[in-house]
Amino acid sequence: MSVKLKLKNSKETAQVDDKVAKFLNENPYLVKVGFLANLRRHSRGYAFFQKNWPLGDGSYKNETIYLHKLVAEIFCKKKATKERLFVNVINNNPLDCRLENLEFATRSVVVRNVNxxxxxxxxxxxxxxxxxxxxxxxxxxxxxxxxxxxxxxxxxxxxxxxxxxxxxxxxx
The missing domain is CATH 3.30.730.10 (AP2/ERF domain)
Structure with missing residues (x-):
């Protein structure tokens, strides 16, 4: 079963598995920063969270979390290799963050899979x-x-x- 997540700046929704939705709703850090309430659609189609945190010296620290990367890092297996691995969205829909649609792959595989x-x-x-x-x-x-x-x-x-x-x- 999958769950649809609302995006703050779009009528579109991101899609995740039940266990991923449970994690996103229960993770103390993600709840504290309002991850789900501030999930937006990036210009390239990905769902992401971004927040600027004020620092004591007047500057800001920017935090950006891409949903597909977060889901893959926590729930998908990474094969042992010396090559750098990236998250590949198998069906080319960057808002489809279901586990069956995410995999770790080399850059050449990811690039080959892009339209x-x-x-x-x-x-x-x-x-x-x-x-x-x-x-x-x-x-x-x-x-x-x-x-x-x-x-x-x-x-x-x-x-x-x-x-x-x-x-x-x-x-x-």
Whole structure:
């Protein structure tokens, strides 16, 4: 069963499991700082808490807690590795903080799972080379050129096919 958490600045809600909601409602520190009452939606879609605490010298200390990171750190298993691990939101919905939707993963896995593209063609893994479009993929820091195509859509299809082959269907 899951619980929906209201966000202070949005009509959207964040979703967590029952045991996570219980923890958030009973943790003495989170209750003291008003974590749930001040949960907001970040411009990138994540649920977060942020508070500025006044210090004695007139300055402030900023505290920011992202809901997905808090939930993962407390409830998700972290595999033993020398690589730095990040919280991956499996279904790409940053407000879905249910345990089945969070995992620790390397940066390459997290980046591969993001929908965002920053090229002008609108397709992930597509670059222009002369009058053609190339599909390019990186695996273990090794560049794989997947071929040249007449259209960006054809290059994107090749990229998606190879990505599914290498990393499974759920990854972009």
């Amino acid at each position: 965002k593209t920053e090229n002008k063609f609108g397709y992930k893994g597509v670059i222009k080379s002369g009058n053609k479009f190339k599909a390019v993929l990186f695996n273990n820091r090794v560049r794989l050129d997947l071929g040249s195509f007449n259209t960006a859509a054809e290059a994107s299809a090749a990229y998606k096919k190879k990505t599914a082959e290498l990393f499974g269907k759920g990854k972009k």
